[in-house]
Amino acid sequence: MESLIHWLNSTALNKFIMSEPWLWPSLEIFHFFGLCLLLGSLIVSDLRMLGFARSVPMKHIETFMALAVIGFSINLITGILFLVGDPDRYLPNIAFRIKMVLIVIAGLNVGYYMWRLRSQILRGLEVAEQTGGTRLVASLSLILWTCIIVLGRIIPYVEY
């Protein structure tokens, strides 16, 4: 951990991120925009999987997922730049660490969706006809990402 922080602090990218005063707030703005895109598109598909907005065809709920992927990608890139720019602030921080664990769990949740639920949804089966815990997967997705947003927001206020 110490050596990783030391190494990140010695990189040229770290120097660049910290030397440009406009860059950090710009990255923050993109990070906020990305999280809005991500949660917004997840709300559309996850709530549909929970029985909301039934006039949205089940087999098409993935069509907004392109925006979720764009939002996640923006936040992955800006997030890595935060980490490289100020590793002392993030790596030892308990809120940051739990946030990373929850992102991995949310990823596994997506993996399970791909493996077990996706084909049923693309066939247009309604929730009641699906097997494999559609409601649980959708609820977990919304709960996890809400927690991830909260944990990210409280990073500066948590003493590690």
Next chain:
Amino acid sequence: MEILWWIEDSWLGMLVSSSQWGYPIVLSLHAVGMAVLVGVSLILASRVLGVARAISVTATSPYWNVALGGFIVNLLSGAALFMGSASTLFFNTAFHIKLIGVVIGLALTWWLVRICIRGDGEVTRKHRKIAAASIIGWAIALIAGRLIGYFS
């Protein structure tokens, strides 16, 4: 501007500004409310602009109520955050611009819902212009909102 001091000294103002967890909790609510309000509004605007055409534009109308839920959360959490720092926020330029951005984003999204998303399913050039302008409004709100801390 004595009233600003009075607001800060109120019970809620003190809870937000001076208790250990008041500020981070209200700030977290504000972040989640933003994600719901702005996130869903961006999705509604994207659909009008042509994303996910397989879903009819009118089918997305129930999600507007979800966005409004986010707005209520942020109106309340935003009021609480203001009470915690009324005397500085009142004079903060980024805060003023943010409020203008929120009004633009909210008003245009609402207008879009009324004339297009709850309409007959047809999307006109005018609808697309409103959708694009609503995204610009939300972008102003997001950018200025993030900069409030840098202006004080």
